[in-house]
Amino acid sequence: MIEIADIETAAERIAGHVVRTPTVPSPGLSALLGVPVTAKLELLQHTGSFKVRGAAAKLLALSEAERAAGVVAVSGGNHGIALAVTAAALDVKATVVMPRSAPVRAVEIARASGATVRVTDDMAGAFALTAELRQEGLTLVHPFDDPVVIAGQGTVGLEFAEDAGELTDVLVSIGGGGLIAGIAAALRARRPGVRVWGVETEGAQAMSEALAAGGPVPVALSSIVSTLSAPAVSQLTYDHVAELVTEVLVVPDREAVQGSLDLADHAKVWAEPAAGCLLPAARRVLERVGEDARLGLVVCGGNATTTDMMAWTDYFSLR
DSSP states (O other): OOOHHHHHHHHHHHBTTBOOOOEEEOHHHHHHHSSOEEEEEGGGSTTSBTHHHHHHHHHHHSOHHHHHHOEEEEOSSHHHHHHHHHHHHTTOOEEEEEETTSOHHHHHHHHHTTOEEEEESSHHHHHHHHHHHHHTTOEEOOSSSOHHHHHHHHHHHHHHHHHOOOOSEEEEEOSSSHHHHHHHHHHHHHOTTOEEEEEEETTOOHHHHHHHHTSOOOOOOOOSOGGGOOSSOOHHHHHHHHHHOSEEEEEOHHHHHHHHHHIIIIIOOOOOHHHHTHHHHHHHHHHHHOTTOOEEEEEOBOOOOHHHHHHHHHHTTOO
16 A cells, blocks of 8 residues: 655656646635535646646656666556656656557657557557567566555645645546545545545446455446546555545546636636546435535546537537
8 A cells, every 4th residue: 555655756856747636725616516525636737637747757767777678658648648747857768558449639748749649449459559668678666556655646635635625525537546546545544534526427437336346357448538548446446445545436527627617717726627527426425415515626636628618518508
């Protein structure tokens, strides 16, 4: 299990390489949900998501030989951007493997940052190709199955604990589970009374299916939310969620897209559906815990384009 000392070490390591993002009360979301809401705005990272924290923590921890060999990562979008940008800043050669479902913008940014981008038919194929490239000597920077990466993501929780006012419940999106594992570990140490809730979208519910099965299992992916679409969680992230997270909620894609529109209207932030899914989940949390809740939302990323959002809005007839 990741300990608070691991997260504090990661925080020291990545200082100067990431943004200490704002933690702000949201009057608009508080009015919308009927309880005080505080948002941690990870979409304001210079790569547009929290992923740069784990990527920086891992790259800065590599040996000279590992850095010289070059690194490889599989990504649904945001991890690839983070790795490409951070590797370029540290003069490390990077290869990013993405499925065709990854946002075009993510592929473009990774390439523009100097990474070699390989595109596969699906996420399972992306993981398979990444395994082959590791055999060729590249160093893996896994998006979630790595204690150093999880500790890096846990710095979000460390900052949240330090910067937020009173909280009773914190909601965190789940793809492979690295973000929620790190945040839950940080909050257990710094805010032990706070409940942590995970949120997935239908068709990308690897953690909830793992919890039902008693361990990681492969899942069929169909969600439009590629940035949450891991084909399975890892034992490492599963163990953290099973021990530290109150419950994992699953919301439909349509509600996640509506959540992004609501974040724009009420919080004045441009968030991708991987963060938009938090709002419908927050309503369910409030049904469980009551009106005395004080919510924290980790707005994890904002790497959806206006074209993406317009297409999803039309597809789900939300206008």
